[in-house]
Amino acid sequence: MSTTGSTLTRKQQVPVGAQQLHIAMVAPPYFDVPPAAYGGIETVVADLVDALVARGHRVTLIGAGRHSTRAQRFLSTYDIGPADRLGEPMPEMVHAAKVASFLDTLDADVIHDHTMVGPLMARGRLTPTVVTAHGPVHGDPGEFYRALGDTVKLVAISNAQRSSAPDLAWLATVHNAIRAETFPYRAEKDNYAFFLGRFHPEKAPHLAIDAARAAGMPIVLAGKCSEPIERAYYAREIEPRIGPDVTIAGVAGAVTKRLLLASAACMIFPIQWEEPFGLVVIEAMACGTPVVALRRGAAPELIVHGQTGIVVDEPTELADAIAPALRLDPAMCRKHVETAFTVEVMAEGYEAAYRRALAGATDPWLTVQNGVRGSVQTTAPLLGWPAGTRNLSPSN
Amino acid sequence: MSTTGSTLTRKQQVPVGAQQLHIAMVAPPYFDVPPAAYGGIETVVADLVDALVARGHRVTLIGAGRHSTRAQRFLSTYDIGPADRLGEPMPEMVHAAKVASFLDTLDADVIHDHTMVGPLMARGRLTPTVVTAHGPVHGDPGEFYRALGDTVKLVAISNAQRSSAPDLAWLATVHNAIRAETFPYRAEKDNYAFFLGRFHPEKAPHLAIDAARAAGMPIVLAGKCSEPIERAYYAREIEPRIGPDVTIAGVAGAVTKRLLLASAACMIFPIQWEEPFGLVVIEAMACGTPVVALRRGAAPELIVHGQTGIVVDEPTELADAIAPALRLDPAMCRKHVETAFTVEVMAEGYEAAYRRALAGATDPWLTVQNGVRGSVQTTAPLLGWPAGTRNLSPSN
Numbered sequence: 001m002s003t004t005g006s007t008l009t010r011k012q013q014v015p016v017g018a019q020q021l022h023i024a025m026v027a028p029p030y031f032d033v034p035p036a037a038y039g040g041i042e043t044v045v046a047d048l049v050d051a052l053v054a055r056g057h058r059v060t061l062i063g064a065g066r067h068s069t070r071a072q073r074f075l076s077t078y079d080i081g082p083a084d085r086l087g088e089p090m091p092e093m094v095h096a097a098k099v100a101s102f103l104d105t106l107d108a109d110v111i112h113d114h115t116m117v118g119p120l121m122a123r124g125r126l127t128p129t130v131v132t133a134h135g136p137v138h139g140d141p142g143e144f145y146r147a148l149g150d151t152v153k154l155v156a157i158s159n160a161q162r163s164s165a166p167d168l169a170w171l172a173t174v175h176n177a178i179r180a181e182t183f184p185y186r187a188e189k190d191n192y193a194f195f196l197g198r199f200h201p202e203k204a205p206h207l208a209i210d211a212a213r214a215a216g217m218p219i220v221l222a223g224k225c226s227e228p229i230e231r232a233y234y235a236r237e238i239e240p241r242i243g244p245d246v247t248i249a250g251v252a253g254a255v256t257k258r259l260l261l262a263s264a265a266c267m268i269f270p271i272q273w274e275e276p277f278g279l280v281v282i283e284a285m286a287c288g289t290p291v292v293a294l295r296r297g298a299a300p301e302l303i304v305h306g307q308t309g310i311v312v313d314e315p316t317e318l319a320d321a322i323a324p325a326l327r328l329d330p331a332m333c334r335k336h337v338e339t340a341f342t343v344e345v346m347a348e349g350y351e352a353a354y355r356r357a358l359a360g361a362t363d364p365w366l367t368v369q370n371g372v373r374g375s376v377q378t379t380a381p382l383l384g385w386p387a388g389t390r391n392l393s394p395s396n
Numbered sequence: 397m398s399t400t401g402s403t404l405t406r407k408q409q410v411p412v413g414a415q416q417l418h419i420a421m422v423a424p425p426y427f428d429v430p431p432a433a434y435g436g437i438e439t440v441v442a443d444l445v446d447a448l449v450a451r452g453h454r455v456t457l458i459g460a461g462r463h464s465t466r467a468q469r470f471l472s473t474y475d476i477g478p479a480d481r482l483g484e485p486m487p488e489m490v491h492a493a494k495v496a497s498f499l500d501t502l503d504a505d506v507i508h509d510h511t512m513v514g515p516l517m518a519r520g521r522l523t524p525t526v527v528t529a530h531g532p533v534h535g536d537p538g539e540f541y542r543a544l545g546d547t548v549k550l551v552a553i554s555n556a557q558r559s560s561a562p563d564l565a566w567l568a569t570v571h572n573a574i575r576a577e578t579f580p581y582r583a584e585k586d587n588y589a590f591f592l593g594r595f596h597p598e599k600a601p602h603l604a605i606d607a608a609r610a611a612g613m614p615i616v617l618a619g620k621c622s623e624p625i626e627r628a629y630y631a632r633e634i635e636p637r638i639g640p641d642v643t644i645a646g647v648a649g650a651v652t653k654r655l656l657l658a659s660a661a662c663m664i665f666p667i668q669w670e671e672p673f674g675l676v677v678i679e680a681m682a683c684g685t686p687v688v689a690l691r692r693g694a695a696p697e698l699i700v701h702g703q704t705g706i707v708v709d710e711p712t713e714l715a716d717a718i719a720p721a722l723r724l725d726p727a728m729c730r731k732h733v734e735t736a737f738t739v740e741v742m743a744e745g746y747e748a749a750y751r752r753a754l755a756g757a758t759d760p761w762l763t764v765q766n767g768v769r770g771s772v773q774t775t776a777p778l779l780g781w782p783a784g785t786r787n788l789s790p791s792n
Contacts, residue, residue, distance in 0.1 A: 089485030090536040093513065097543035100519050117489065117516070123496050124520045140486040147493035 020056055021354055024108035024127075025049055025071070027063035028115050029095035030081045034068065037254070038083075040279060041114050041134050044176055044346075051347030060106055062099050075102045092117040103127070110354045113152075116141075123151040128357040130155060130171060130350075136276060137165040145169075153357045155350070158298035161276035171357055174349035175302075176277050177341045180334065183286035186262040187330045192218045192247075193322065194264035194289070196257065196280045199225040199234045204315075206237035207270035209246055211292070211318035218245045219268070220260055222252035262287040266309075266325045269293040270318060278302060285309070286337040288330030292321045302341075308333045416452055417750055420504035420523075421445055421467070423459035424511045425491035426477045430464065433650070434479075436675060437510050437530050440572055440742075447743030456502055458495050471498045488513040499523070506750045509548075512537075519547040524753040526551060526567060526746075532672060533561040541565075549753045551746070554694035557672035567753055570745035571698075572673050576733045579682040582658040583726045588614045588643075589718065590660035590685070592653065592676045595621040595630045600711075602633035603666035605642055607688070607714035614641045615664070616656055618648035658683040662705075662721045665689035666714060674698060681705070682733040684726030688717045698737075704729045 025048070031039035034046035046069045049059050053070040061071035064081035077098040082091045096117040103111060103125075111129045113119055122129035131152045135141055142165045145154060153171035156162035162170055193212040197203040205221050212219035225234050242248070252260060261267070267284040268291075275297035282302055284291050291309035293299040303309035307328065310321040339345075421444070427435035430442035442465045445455050449466040457467035460477035473494040478487045492513040499507060499521075507525045509515055518525035527548045531537055538561045541550060549567035552558035558569055589608040593599040601617050608615035621630050638644070648656060657663070663680040664687075671693035678698055680687050687705035689695040699705035703724065706717035735741075 089488075089513075090540060092485075093516065094536070094540050094543050096516055097519075097540065097545075100516075101543070101545060117485075117513070120489065120492055120496075120513070120516050121519060123493075123517060140490070144486060144490050144493065147490050147497070149493075149497060 020058060021109045021351070021358075022058040022060070022107060023052060023354065024103055024106055024111045025052075025059055025061045026099055026111065026113040026115060026118055027061065029064040029078055029091050030083050030086045032065040032067065032081060033061060033063045044134075045114055047177060047179060047343040048347055048350060051343040052351065054344075055347055055351060057351070060108065062102055064095065077102075089117070096121055110357055112350070112354070116144075119145075119148055119152045122148070125151075128153060128360070130353055130357050132157065132174070133161065133276070136274070137161055137168060138274070142168070153353070153360070155353055157277045158301050160274065160298040160301055164274055164276075172349060172353040174346055174353060175341055176279060176282075177343045177346035178279065178282055178286060178337065179343060180286040180337045180341075183283060184258050184262040185286070185288045185330070185334050187288055189265040189289070189326075189330070190263040192220050192264055193292075194260055194267045194284075195219065195221040195223070195270075196252070196261065196267065196284075197223045197269075199223055199230045199238060201229075201233050201237075202271070202273040202275075204270045204272040206241060207272075207294075207315045207318060208268035209238070209241045210315070211268055211270065211322065213241075213243075213245060214319035215322040217265070217322060218247070220247045220249055220264070222249040222257065222260060224251055257283075258287065261289055264289050266322060267291045268318065268322075269299060270315060271296045271299060273297065275299075281309075282337050282341045285333040286341075288334045290325045290328040290330070290333055292318055292325045294318070304332075304336055308336045416454060417505045417747070417754075418454040418456070418503060419448060419750065420499055420502055420507045421448075421455055421457045422495055422507065422509040422511060422514055423457065425460040425474055425487050426479050426482045428461040428463065428477060429457060429459045440530075441510055443573060443575060443739040444743055444746060447739040448747065450740075451743055451747060453747070456504060458498055460491065473498075485513070492517055506753055508746070508750070512540075515541075515544055515548045518544070521547075524549060524756070526749055526753050528553065528570070529557065529672070532670070533557055533564060534670070538564070549749070549756070551749055553673045554697050556670065556694040556697055560670055568745060568749040570742055570749060571737055572675060572678075573737045573739045573742035574675065574678055574682060574733065575739060576682040576730065576737075579679060580654050580658040581682070581684045581726070581730050583684055585661040585685070585722075585726070586659040588616050588660055589688075590656055590663045590680070591615065591617040591619070591666075592648070592657065592663065592680075593619045593665075595619055595626045595634060597625075597629050597633075598667070598669040598671075600666045600668045602637060603668075603690075603711045603714060604664035605634070605637045606711070607664055607666065607718065609637075609639075609641060610715035611718040613661070613718060614643070616643045616645055616660070618645040618653065618656060620647055653679075654683065657685055660685050662718060663687045664714065664718075665695060666711060667692045667695060669693065671695075677705075678733050678737045681729040682737075684730045686721045686724040686726070686729055688714055688721045690714070700728075700732055704732045 027033050027045045028041055031042045033042045035042040049061055049069040049071050052059050059071040060073040061067055061069055062075045064076055064078035067074045077095045085091050092115055100121045108127055111127055113129055113131050119131045129152045132155045145168050150169050154169050155171055156173040157176050159173050162173055195205045195208040199205055209219055261284050267289050269281055271294055277298050281291050285308050291303050293303055293311050295311050295313050300311045303311055305311045310325045312321050423429050423441045424437055427438045429438045431438040445457055445465040445467050448455050455467040456469040457463055458471045460472055460474035463470045473491045481487050488511055496517045504523055507523055509525055509527045515527045525548045528551045541564050546565050550565050551567055552569040553572050555569050558566055591601045591604040595601055605615055657680050663685050665677055667690055673694050677687050681704050687699050689699055689707050691707050691709050696707045699707055701707045706721045708717050
């Protein structure tokens with residue numbers, strides 16, 4: 001409780017743009033950070049933590065289970081993340097309540113929350129809360145973010161996502177990133193098109209089969225097919241299309257996935273919904289594999305049309321896009337990811353977002369006086385830093 | 397924002413035990429208040445609101461859809477409650493966020509929250525939040541309430557519930573209530589035992605059949621049987637037991653339910669889990685129908701053993717308990733409900749709980765100074781009531 005004073009002094013002497021930040025990074029509760037296998041958000045969080053520490057910041061990571069990041073401190077809400085209960089609300093609710101009490105013991109400058117329930121706790125908090133919208137922002141989640149109002153600052157993972165709900169309290173757009181060096185680059189391709197994703201109407205692998213077949217190219221498909229809707233879709237749309245030119249690779253593990261990605265002549269991404277990002281697109285390009293995609297969601301934002309892939313408007317155009325895609329330079333695909341989607345670029349984007357969130361907050365002296373952010377004009381004298389205000393720093 | 401001052405003055409002049417309270421009552425978002433059909437919590441909330449208003453209090457009801465209570469004000473988060481999405485987390489999350497912003501516009505003395513997600517929002521709030529634990533408090537919900545710590549004051553709906561998690565921040569036990577006058581009283585009984593509840597292993601209607609059959613008594617069973625676990629249980633345990641002495645009445649509507657309850661010679665309540673209350677038990681007694689029950693959960697707390705029912709320890713004892721139950725006085729059963737489980741008794745219990753919650757908060761002047769409840773000892777002068785503190789009243 002008595003450390004705030006010294007933090008204060010140090011920060012007052014450093015220009016805002018250069019000062020070290022203490023970031024409380026809140027991961028979801030289901031998996032280790034980074035995850036052993038499944039867990040896209042936890043992978044992004046781990047990469048972001050490491051890159052922020054490399055940039056000189058102090059990160060307290062709050063998650064579940066174990067971590068193997070460079071965070072200076074790790075606080076865990078569950079000894080083992082309840083991975084088998086992914087999607088259930090209760091683990092996130094318990095997590096949110098525990099995280100809130102952890103945050104009381106920190107002197108974080110900014111809180112970066114990657115969960116869904118957690119952002120509810122930002123209301124009335126003195127420290128600004130930055131929230132990454134990892135999923136869709138229309139329908140239910142959109143209504144939720146809208147109801148949160150200006151209690152949080154939202155970060156979009158693509159401009160496409162952001163423009164689908166432009167009225168939300170957006171602070172920035174920061175693209176997801178991957179570590180390209182963990183993906184094998186291969187310039188010599190085998191003669192197959194590749195589809196990677198769930199067997200689901202929204203991912204529409206049947207359109208990938210149709211396009212490859214029309215282009216006279218074999219296709220390999222890999223992805224999850226376990227939920228009722230996925231199985232029904234598979235029986236209805238995929239099974240009737242299976243022929244000698246179609247290979248179903250099942251759920252590809254990390255190694256198989258990379259092998260199939262790197263060897264493919266192209267990836268087909270016939271997305272049928274406004275997917276806010278599409279990590280497989282940048283994974284394919286990292287392997288030097290161009291992407292043939294429909295112009296939905298973030299696809300046109302991730303692919304440089306005519307250089308790292310071909311983006312078309314209609315499913316019927318996919319087949320004709322394959323030949324030009326095969327003529328694209330694999331090195332260009334790789335280079336695009338190494339330039340635009342690195343964890344360093346992502347960390348830089350988030351750091352700028354944090355500083356913008358901090359700059360948007362009100363005079364801390366007023367906040368101390370009134371306990372409600374930006375509520376009042378007063379000339380009352382400063383009474384010192386009482387206990388219970390240790391989350392406060394002069395930059396928020 | 398300027399009304400706080402006058403509220404303040406009025407309340408200062410009235411003794412704490414007698415003063416009118418302004419209660420913000422937060423119902424779940426799924427149904428109207430009271431509900432048209434299904435919705436146990438909403439029924440209790442509606443009765444409580446009406447009884448509190450009758451006691452002279454001011455109630456702002458926050459819910460979804462429409463209300464037909466005596467609340468002086470109603471704020472709705474959804475035009476139509478998302479009843480088809482009962483159990484999904486998102487409607488409760490949206491509801492919680494909207495409720496929190498509604499609460500900012502109120503000068504409530506106390507918030508009474510009946511939802512699951514809502515209590516998360518109590519953290520850091522100046523107005524005390526009383527939460528009724530309507531469901532179990534072991535396992536997941538227990539962990540959740542524990543994580544909330546002292547940010548909320550919990551009300552148990554039975555001592556049995558409370559004793560299953562004695563370490564939680566309990567403020568009081570307040571039994572659920574019914575309006576006995578809405579249940580038909582009948583002293584002359586027909587010759588059947590009655591089971592009312594879901595066809596579920598936890599409710600164990602098969603034990604009711606076994607007991608009635610062993611006692612030579614026909615049995616009627618009514619209740620929901622729609623979810624996979626309920627259907628599987630029915631096929632496994634009920635179907636093989638069906639005979640000429642067993643009548644399955646399906647899901648009984650409100651009218652049929654009351655008719656069957658009132659005409660039954662007794663109700664069998666062979667509960668197999670620590671049910672925190674058991675509304676059907678008091679409904680049966682209100683109809684003058686004694687209850688034969690297992691000693692689990694709140695059953696022994698609701699039934700006066702030997703007067704309004706017979707409570708036994710083992711399923712094998714249920715059959716022998718039926719004959720003595722039939723000798724009990726229906727008038728005594730009715731009278732017990734009219735004495736112990738009236739909405740007036742419930743409202744009195746909650747009012748006492750609210751006053752206890754208010755008395756437990758710290759000196760409001762200190763709270764104004766520091767913005768964090770009970771955080772600091774200071775002799776600093778009072779600066780007046782700034783904007784943004786309008787939820788504050790001298791009694792919290």
